[in-house]
Amino acid sequence: MNERDAFLTYLNAVSHARNYLHSRYERIQADDAKTLAYQNVERFMYGLRLGEEYFVAAEQTPLSVQPLLYYYSLTHFLKSCILTIDPTYPSSVKVLAHGLSTRKRKKQHYRFLEDEIRIQPHGLFPYASKCLFRKNELPTKVSMSELLEPLPFMKPIFQYKSMAVEKSTEILPKLMAEFAILYNLSMLVRYEDEWWGEMEQLRDREDYVFIKYYLEKMPEEIPQLISSWLYEHVID
Numbered sequence: 001m002n003e004r005d006a007f008l009t010y011l012n013a014v015s016h017a018r019n020y021l022h023s024r025y026e027r028i029q030a031d032d033a034k035t036l037a038y039q040n041v042e043r044f045m046y047g048l049r050l051g052e053e054y055f056v057a058a059e060q061t062p063l064s065v066q067p068l069l070y071y072y073s074l075t076h077f078l079k080s081c082i083l084t085i086d087p088t089y090p091s092s093v094k095v096l097a098h099g100l101s102t103r104k105r106k107k108q109h110y111r112f113l114e115d116e117i118r119i120q121p122h123g124l125f126p127y128a129s130k131c132l133f134r135k136n137e138l139p140t141k142v143s144m145s146e147l148l149e150p151l152p153f154m155k156p157i158f159q160y161k162s163m164a165v166e167k168s169t170e171i172l173p174k175l176m177a178e179f180a181i182l183y184n185l186s187m188l189v190r191y192e193d194e195w196w197g198e199m200e201q202l203r204d205r206e207d208y209v210f211i212k213y214y215l216e217k218m219p220e221e222i223p224q225l226i227s228s229w230l231y232e233h234v235i236d
Contacts, residue, residue: 006227007227007228007230007231008048008052008223008226008227008230011045011048011230012045012048012049014041014045017041017044017045018037018038018041019037020084020230021036021037021040021041021044021083021084021087022034022037024084024085024233025037025087028085030087036087039087040083040087043080043083044080044083044084045080047076047077047079047080047083048076048077048080050072050073050076051073051074051075051076051077051080051226052073052223053073054069054070054072054073054076055069055070055073055219055222055223057069058070058073058219059219063200063212063215064189064196064197064200065189066215067182067185067186067188067189067215068186068189068190070182070185070186070215070218070219070222071179071182071183071185071186073222074178074179074182074222075124075179077222077226078124078128078132078175078179079124081128081131081132081226081229081230082127082128082131082132084230084233085131085132086131094122094123095122095123095124095127096123096124097120097122097123097124098120098123098124098125098183099119099120099122099123099124099125099126099127099128100117100118100119100120100123100125100180100183100184101117101118101120102115102116102117102118102183102184102187103115103116110195111206111207112144112188112207112210112211113143113144113145113148113206113207113210114143114144114145115143115144115184116141116142116143116144117141117142117144117180117183117184118140118141119138119139119140119141119142119180125176125179125180125183126138128176128179129172129173129176132173132175132176132229133173133175133176135172135173135176138172139171142171142172142180144181144184146171147171147172147177147180147181148177148181148210148214150169150170150171150177151174151177151178151221153217153218153220153221154213154214154217157209157210157213174221174225175225175226175229178218178221178222178225181214182218185211185215199211
């Protein structure tokens with residue numbers, strides 16, 4: 001475990017988390033940074049703890065419900081990260097929605113890699129993109145293949161299927177791409193249960209191969225991405 005991977009553990013101590021927030025708020029020149037750090041430290045730590053608990057639960061549960069738990073995990077992680085940038089978060093109900101949407105009724109012969117999500121003007125996704133990565137301009141819609149193919153750990157399976165003909169472009173920061181993918185998968189689990197169950201049972205679709213591979217490899221990425229983001233803001 002390197003120092004970045006260990007940073008989430010370091011923040012488990014109240015004094016460390018409070019000092020971290022104090023430092024962050026001083027850097028953004030927030031009024032009364034020390035008081036804000038005291039006020040927000042419990043929420044900050046609770047978000048990290050819930051993120052970790054959902055994550056561990058997801059690793060120990062069947063694939064059929066994993067996307068939902070991983071999505072909840074990343075949601076809580078992101079909210080804690082936002083709190084280091086915006087000490088008043090959430091200051092409006094506009095930032096509490098998902099910030100993403102999917103087609104409610106799937107087409108016949110639905111294919112996961114071709115499915116698209118729409119990015120809304122308000123909600124957690126656009127707000128996190130702006131706060132954490134300074135991404136003020138986002139595409140209105142993006143496909144699963146556009147999000148999955150640039151992820152380094154997905155390249156082997158795309159190359160194995162001869163689907164990557166040239167270097168893919170990263171449309172979103174990796175952390176936000178993961179959030180968008182998990183959102184869409186969680187929506188399939190919740191509202192397309194017949195399709196999801198059939199895919200799992202028959203395992204004869206290309207969708208199953210890509211989804212299973214993603215859910216096997218992705219858990220190695222999320223904690224490291226969160227830990228790295230928090231760590232890098234100690235020295236930014």
